[in-house]
Amino acid sequence: MNRQRLLAPGARNACAALAVLGVGALLIGLKLAPQRALASLLLGNTYFLMLAVTALVFIAIQNLVAAGWPVLFRRVPEAMTAYLPAGGLGLLVILLGSHSLYHWAHHTAGVHDAILEAKAGYLNLPFWSLRALVILVLWWVFARAIVLNSRLQDIDGDVERTHRNKRLSAAFMLVFGVTFTLASIDWVMSLEPHWYSTMFPWYMFGGAFLHALAAIALATVLLNRRGFFPKFNEHHRHDLGKYVFGFGVFWAYLWFCQFLLIWYANIPEETAYYALRSSPGWLTAQALSLAANFLVPSALLLRILSKKDDRVLIAACVSVCLGRGLDLYVMIMPSVAGGSARPHWVDVPIFLGLGGVFILLFERAFSSAPAEPAKDPYLIESLHHHG
Numbered sequence: 001m002n003r004q005r006l007l008a009p010g011a012r013n014a015c016a017a018l019a020v021l022g023v024g025a026l027l028i029g030l031k032l033a034p035q036r037a038l039a040s041l042l043l044g045n046t047y048f049l050m051l052a053v054t055a056l057v058f059i060a061i062q063n064l065v066a067a068g069w070p071v072l073f074r075r076v077p078e079a080m081t082a083y084l085p086a087g088g089l090g091l092l093v094i095l096l097g098s099h100s101l102y103h104w105a106h107h108t109a110g111v112h113d114a115i116l117e118a119k120a121g122y123l124n125l126p127f128w129s130l131r132a133l134v135i136l137v138l139w140w141v142f143a144r145a146i147v148l149n150s151r152l153q154d155i156d157g158d159v160e161r162t163h164r165n166k167r168l169s170a171a172f173m174l175v176f177g178v179t180f181t182l183a184s185i186d187w188v189m190s191l192e193p194h195w196y197s198t199m200f201p202w203y204m205f206g207g208a209f210l211h212a213l214a215a216i217a218l219a220t221v222l223l224n225r226r227g228f229f230p231k232f233n234e235h236h237r238h239d240l241g242k243y244v245f246g247f248g249v250f251w252a253y254l255w256f257c258q259f260l261l262i263w264y265a266n267i268p269e270e271t272a273y274y275a276l277r278s279s280p281g282w283l284t285a286q287a288l289s290l291a292a293n294f295l296v297p298s299a300l301l302l303r304i305l306s307k308k309d310d311r312v313l314i315a316a317c318v319s320v321c322l323g324r325g326l327d328l329y330v331m332i333m334p335s336v337a338g339g340s341a342r343p344h345w346v347d348v349p350i351f352l353g354l355g356g357v358f359i360l361l362f363e364r365a366f367s368s369a370p371a372e373p374a375k376d377p378y379l380i381e382s383l384h385h386h387g
Contacts, residue, residue: 006226006363015356022353029346030097038101039336040347042094043328044354046187047211049087050204051358054212055080056143057176060169063146063162068381069239073220073229075371078150080215081143082365083358088136090354091187095129101336104193115194115269123193128186135179142172150373157375180205188328191335195273199258206251207327210293213243214320219362221310221317228371234308235386241307244297244316252294276334281341285330292323325351 007015022044029037055077062070099106104116104123116123146168153161184204189197197203217240224232262270277286297316306312333341373379 005367006223007359012360012363015359018352018356019360020353022350022356025346025349025353026093029350033344033346034097034100035336036344037346037350038094038097039332040344040350041090041354042101042187043325043332043347044351045087045090045094046332047325047328047351048083048354048358049090050183050208051212051215052081052083052087053139053143053176053180054205054208055216056139056146056172057209058212058216059146060172060176063166063169064173066166066378068378069236069385070382071376071378072232072236072372072382072385073216073223074150074373074376075366075369076219076223077212077216078147079362079366080212080219081147082361084136084140084143086357086361088140091132091136094187095125095132098125098128102190102193104190119193123190128190131182131186135183138175138179142168142175146172150376151369153375154370154373155375159377162377180208188331191332192273194269197258197262197270197273199254199261203251203254203258206247206254207293207324210244210247210251210320211324213240213247214297214317214324216240217244217313218317218321221314223371225310231383233385236382237310237313238304238307239385241301241313241316244313244320245301245307248294248297248301248320252290255290255294276339277330279339279341281339282330282334285326285341289323289326289330292319292326294323296323 026037026041029040058070058077059074061067062074094101102123104119105125105128121127146165149161149165149168152158181201184201188204189195189200217237220229220232220240221237223229259274262274276282296319300312300316300319301307337344
């Protein structure tokens with residue numbers, strides 16, 4: 001099935017309406033509660049932007065190891081990368097309002113703060129902006145190059161494009177390791193500049209990549225139900241389920257490692273982070289995040305037959321997607337809301353608006369090329385996966 005529109009006109013209009021609602025909520029929020037509105041924008045933009053770039057990581061890993069099994073549905077993660085330019089625009093709005101969101105951005109020079117003064121060479125708006133620009137440009141350039149090679153191969157069938165993408169993927173993974181670390185520190189960890197954790201970029205990656213795997217599996221199974229990827233079978237589902245199960249455990253391991261190291265060291269600059277998030281409301285949110293990201297998918301996907309069942313896989317992936325939002329909520333919102341874990345009225349419409357933008361961009365990118373890369377040399381292997 002080639003170049004079929006994914007959304008009915010009504011669904012497309014609904015996504016557009018959500019995007020308009022999100023913009024309206026953001027504009028009103030910037031007037032009435034600018035700090036919270038920017039925090040909600042940061043949460044939603046980080047959710048979808050890191051999903052887009054870690055979907056590219058999934059593609060790059062498969063290219064590097066010459067994996068044939070996911071070629072059948074490779075257009076799904078490719079289409080997810082279409083959000084990267086929109087994520088850059090969202091980050092620009094955050095930059096313009098950074099004085100309301102980031103404490104270090106409005107630190108008064110005359111007020112003595114030894115920690116902020118020591119970090120001023122790194123945490124300053126010109127350098128922060130430059131790093132963000134470089135990060136986003138590099139992510140977009142690699143995504144554009146890798147996806148373009150994949151699409152051009154549909155036209156000329158040149159096997160060299162597969163080798164070229166393998167070389168691009170190797171370079172991207174090296175760049176990604178550095179840029180994702182900086183992005184995690186700059187965009188999220190620096191919300192609380194007196195706190196630090198050497199585990200934090202790893203923890204952010206674990207959550208983002210788990211989210212990408214769940215979103216890829218969820219979208220692929222749902223598209224398969226719509227008639228796409230007719231050769232998609234239980235072995236594809238099983239491998240996707242193993243990915244989600246394995247990285248759910250990995251995410252929980254990273255969560256525990258960060259918490260244990262900070263608890264055991266008992267350094268005030270570090271423990272303050274968890275002291276705030278151990279208050280009743282935030283502790284409940286953390287517990288729900290652990291359940292959604294680890295306990296629920298692990299229980300659902302423990303058995304081999306469960307991983308092959310699309311209903312169980314859908315349930316596990318939905319749990320992870322919800323859990324990723326909760327995880328980011330616990331990371332971001334305490335820095336602006338203090339001890340109150342109650343959602344603000346701007347949180348949901350801004351998030352849903354960004355979700356509408358993501359779906360529209362995903363549909364446009366996915367529908368712009370054949371659903372299956374027909375001339376990829378590994379497609380035959382994918383069509384007969386374990387057959």
